[in-house]
Amino acid sequence: MSKIKSLIRKNAKPANTNNPILDNVAKSDASINMTANTPIEQTRWNGWGNVNINKKVSSHGAKLIKSHIGKTKKLNSVSLQEVLKTVPKSRLPAAMTKLDTVSIDNEVRLRHARGQSFPDWIAMHGGDFEVFPDGVAHPQSTADVETLLKLAHDHDLIVIPFGGGTSVVGHINPQKGSRPVLTIAMSKMDQLIDLDNESQIATFGAGTQGPAVEAQLDAHGYRLGHYPQSWELSTLGGWIAARSSGQQSLGYGRIEQMFAGGTLVTPKGVITIADIPASSAGPDLREMMMGTEGRAGIFTEVKMRVQPQPEEEVFKVVFLPNWEAGKEVLRQAVQSNIRLSMLRLSNAVETDAHLHLGTTPSQFLAISTYLKARGLSSEKVMLTYGVSGDKAQNKLALTQFKKLLKQQGSVTGKLTDVMGSIWAHGRFKFPYLRGTLWEKGIMVDTFETATNWNNIDEQVQQMQQAVQTALADENEHVMAFTHISHVYKQGASLYTTYFFRAAKDHASTLSRWQKIKHAASLSLANGKSTISHQHGVGRDHAPYLAAEKGQLGIQVTSDMLKSLDPEQRMNPGVLIED
Ligand SMILES: Cc1cc2nc3c(=O)[nH]c(=O)nc-3n(C[C@H](O)[C@H](O)[C@H](O)COP(=O)(O)OP(=O)(O)OC[C@H]3O[C@@H](n4cnc5c(N)ncnc54)[C@H](O)[C@@H]3O)c2cc1C
Known part of the structure; x- marks a missing residue:
């Protein structure tokens, strides 16, 4: 019990400030810049995230995993210097390499060659990158992107739009081929351009990463509320192009509810998607361009639906006797419109693994003993939930939700509330x-x-x-x-x-x-x-897409993409196999 008390005391500071994410996560890491993107040199060239941030695994957490999979042995990893030696000479035409916006530096090319999928990690650690982009452009405006696409046409280049490079399905990897590859990295388009207070629409450069989006909105009292676990490095353009979903989608919506319109530069010209609240004027262009994964063109400026900062944001953890009970709580909560901002239910194996990975052995023992004493068995499941809004709304939502929880035999208390705060503090560290x-x-x-x-x-x-x-x-x-x-x-x-x-x-x-x-x-x-x-789909999921869309559905999508990119230079092979 004393271990539980010390855990409660240590984390007693509430996470429910106006913006707990900025306050408690990013600001606590001095290395995260809050108003502009994290420079790519500050990230790991062969793994996840900021070079200054690490996360230890608890010894009993690693032991638990090994008890399932057996004894393990580390793979060798090559050094950055070794991989740099394998970068071939750029094939970009001289006219392009002289542009201020284009770099053919080997390390820059290497850092834009792979994302975060498992095959990417294998390639990066094994040193077998296979293909590198021939150059990387860093446009600063829509006009720069238009110029680059015109040059790509004139010199018959393949173009890969690059946001934060956090793709986990092979979205941004150049492929072998005769046409030189230009990766267009959007990292310099990372600023809030306009804020319409009346309509609550914020216009951003599409290359703005999560922390820079929220910090710039926070200065005006607003919030977007899109928090994928890759939030630290992923961008607005990448979220829209790959149809992303954030951890609090229940409260704030998915990216498709947030994206109001903007500018898409395609090989055939510029499409302006009007930020009209709703329309019955035919098929929705906004919907049609979302999820195009860089194949239709490049989003340069995006208009996002934002909302005032909530008065209060709270996260809590609760335990339930089993999966069935947890699932029933979730279904009833969402179907009866309780105003929660997130709901997440771990199955029994995940619950056990999280309890191992997130604690010291003595904390684990203390929590397990406590939950056992409250009548829970190894079937128990962990439910994380949150509210975000004004205090009166939150109070009502929490009262309604607790009623559902109680009906299903929940176990809650100070300890589990603290676990909610711990989750909020550490939510972007898990990767x-x-x-x-x-x-x-x-x-x-x-x-x-x-x-x-x-x-x-x-x-x-x-x-x-x-x-x-x-x-x-x-x-x-x-x-x-x-x-x-x-x-x-x-x-x-x-x-x-x-x-x-x-x-x-x-x-x-x-x-x-x-x-x-x-x-x-x-x-x-x-x-x-x-x-x-x-x-998203990328290259890894493309072979399985027809099972979901049907052959005609694939054909329609492919025809639409070809109408904007007849020479098939935009990220070919991604989304739809060519
Ligand atoms: C640790 C980790 C956790 C993750 N957690 C989540 C999660 O919780 N939720 C979630 O949704 N995803 C998650 N992802 C996946 C990934 O972050 C998303 O797919 C994200 O949307 C990619 O954004 P990005 O800016 O990094 O885009 P990139 O990876 O750079 O690109 C993704 C695709 O978008 C295209 N693209 C990028 N920018 C533009 C642009 N401006 N115009 C046109 N096309 C563009 C690219 O060509 C590519 O096809 C996670 C990834 C990692 C590594």
Whole structure:
């Protein structure tokens, strides 16, 4: 009990300030610049995030994972200097290399060659990048982008729009081919350009990263509220182009509810998407251009629907006896319109893993003993929830929600409230664990989907089964767990994390991942679930897209993209296989 008290005391400072994310997460890391983007040199060239930030894994957390997958051995990693030696001479024409906006520096090219997918990590650590962009442009305006696309046409270049490079599905990787590749990095278009207070529309450069979006809005008392876990580095343009979803989508909406319009520079000219609140004038251009993953053109300025900073924001954790009880709480809460800002339900395996990974052994023992004393078994599940709004609204929502929780036998108290604050403080640090585990030879990746409530259990069962048995031919065990991460009246998104052992080298480790990824993707390609709820399609999901859209659907999308990019120079092969 004294361990619990010390945990409560240590985290007693409430997270519910006006903007807990800026106050408690980013500002606590001096290395995160709050008004402009993080320079790419300040990020890891072969892994996740800011070079100044690390996250340790608890010894009993690592032990738990190894108890599922077996003893592990670290993979070798090459140095930056070694990879730099493999960067070939740029093929860009001289006329382009002389432009102020274009760099052919080897390190700049290397840092824009790969994203954050598992194959990207293998390539970066193994030093086998295969292809680098021939140059990287950093436009500062829509006019610069127009000039670059004109030059790309004149010199027959492939163009890859690049936001934060946080893609986890192979969105921004150049491919082998005869045409030189120009990556257009949007990082210098990172400012708030206009704020319409009356309509609550903020216009931003499309390359603005999450912290810079919120800090610039915060100065005017506004908030966007889009918090993907990659928030630290991902950008508005990337969110729109890949149809992203943030952790508080229940309260703030997905990116498609936030994106009001803007400017898209295409090879055929500029499309201005009017920021009209609603329209019955034919198919919605705004919807048609979202999710085009750099194939239709480049978003340069984007108009976002913002809202005043909430008076209060609170996050809490509660435990329920089992998955069924937790799922019932989520479904009833969303279908009865309780005004929560987030809901996340971990299954029993994830609950246990999170309790191990997020605590010291003595804290773990104290929490487990407490939950056991309150009648919970190993079937227990952890539910994280939040409210965001004025105090009276929040109070009402919390009262309504607690009633539902109580009906399902919830366990809550000061300790679980503190766990909510801990989650809010650490929510953007979890991705740093991937690098720490990698160093121990523990490979980790995720995949996600969405499906109707009536298919949730079957889908979870199929996904888990597919992943856990994917390496049976090698006699390898895969540890997998799932949470519900976004809820809708009709259904919910499911997010699975899995761990497996590194093999003897990079190539055979990649082959293990390919088997798991294929099995997981097949389990989703069933006409009832999406191949991706928030990560997009990229190259990794493109082969499975037809199961969701149908051949005619693929054809219509492909024709639309070709009408804007007849020479197929914009990110070919992404979204739709060519
Ligand atoms: C640790 C981690 C956690 C993540 N968590 C989440 C999450 O919670 N929710 C979520 O939705 N995603 C998440 N992702 C995935 C990723 O962050 C999203 O796909 C995000 O939308 C990508 O944004 P970006 O700016 O990094 O784009 P990039 O990765 O640079 O590009 C993604 C795609 O968008 C295109 N693109 C980028 N900018 C533009 C532009 N201005 N105009 C036209 N096309 C453009 C690119 O060509 C590419 O096809 C996560 C990724 C990581 C590594």
